Amino acid sequence: DTGVSQDPRHKITKRGQNVTFRCDPISEHNRLYWYRQTLGQGPEFLTYFQNEAQLEKSRLLSDRFSAERPKGSFSTLEIQRTEQGDSAMYLCASSSEHSGNTIYFGEGSWLTVV
Amino acid sequence: GEDVEQSLFLSVREGDSSVINCTYTDSSSTYLYWYKQEPGAGLQLLTYIFSNMDMKQDQRLTVLLNKKDKHLSLRIADTQTGDSAIYFCADPSGNTPLVFGKGTRLSVIA
Numbered sequence: 530d531t532g533v534s535q536d537p538r539h540k541i542t543k544r545g546q547n548v549t550f551r552c553d554p555i556s557e558h559n560r561l562y563w564y565r566q567t568l569g570q571g572p573e574f575l576t577y578f579q580n581e582a583q584l585e586k587s588r589l590l591s592d593r594f595s596a597e598r599p600k601g602s603f604s605t606l607e608i609q610r611t612e613q614g615d616s617a618m619y620l621c622a623s624s625s626e627h628s629g630n631t632i633y634f635g636e637g638s639w640l641t642v643v
Numbered sequence: 644g645e646d647v648e649q650s651l652f653l654s655v656r657e658g659d660s661s662v663i664n665c666t667y668t669d670s671s672s673t674y675l676y677w678y679k680q681e682p683g684a685g686l687q688l689l690t691y692i693f694s695n696m697d698m699k700q701d702q703r704l705t706v707l708l709n710k711k712d713k714h715l716s717l718r719i720a721d722t723q724t725g726d727s728a729i730y731f732c733a734d735p736s737g738n739t740p741l742v743f744g745k746g747t748r749l750s751v752i753a
Contacts, residue, residue, distance in 0.1 A: 533685075535685075560740075562741075569745070570745055570746075571647075571731055571743030571744050572686065572731075572741075572743050573743075574739045574740065577740055585738045585739070585740075587739075620685055622686075630674075631674075631676075631688060632688070632740060632741060633688060634685045634686040634687075635685050636684055639683075
């Protein structure tokens with residue numbers, strides 16, 4: 530079990546560019562979550578998948594954000610036309626409904642929009 | 644919506660006990676969680692407590708749950724410098740898998 534893996538760990542991009550983050554959950558975890566964390570705040574929920582179905586989306590997930598999990602394994606989070614306010618750490622997490630639904634987080638992907 | 648509140652800072656001397664407190668508003672959760680975050684890192688699951696329990700002990704960690712007052716606490720015995728981090732209380736609520744507090748920054752003084 531290698532844990533939740535996220536890539537890239539750090540990304541610096543110019544305002545207006547698109548960025549994509551990838552998350553590989555713990556093997557056989559059928560639930561996958563995306564959270565965003567800004568400095569000095571706790572993580573804020575963005576969206577989650579059960580298998581390939583996106584079951585819940587926060588109002589924080591604007592039209593510029595899209596998340597996919599096409600085969601029910603890895604997931605991508607794309608941010609289009611980035612803004613400086615998108616600078617944050619994007620955390621991915623996974624869980625299995627068969628093990629008490631304890632949620633395990635990855636190391637996060639830091640995004641800086643300049 | 645759900646609200647999870649924590650005090651922002653706690654400073655203790657090495658070897659003392661630390662107690663981090665949390666209050667929450669949604670009492671329907673099956674589990675409540677404590678996570679630890681070191682600088683620049685993701686969240687590490689520390690421990691959790693089932694909602695029908697009052698207390699859970701796991702080595703140096705003791706979790707106390709007062710459902711009537713919607714109060715959760717994390718006690719760290721014999722606090723070490725390696726325990727310096729931000730500690731988050733988290734509670735599932737409605738359609739949100741986990742709602743986090745703002746975190747308590749624990750500083751351990753040698």
